[in-house]
């Protein structure tokens with residue numbers, strides 16, 4: 349069954365919804381907001397923990413000193 353990923357435009361919550369055939373009214377399970385956007389299934393079953401805003405990372409070398 350086709351499972352689409354949605355992201356809430358209100359609270360930014362990411363959730364999956366099972367869509368049968370046509371697009372049904374999807375609401376955010378967190379804040380029940382109908383303002384959600386369907387995410388493209390560009391990524392294949394890869395769960396992103398979240399992009400941390402850590403800068404300075406380039407190489408895998410640890411700073412010794």
Ligand SMILES: [Zn+2]
Pocket residue numbers: 356357358359360361376377378379380381
């Ligand atoms: Zn929400």
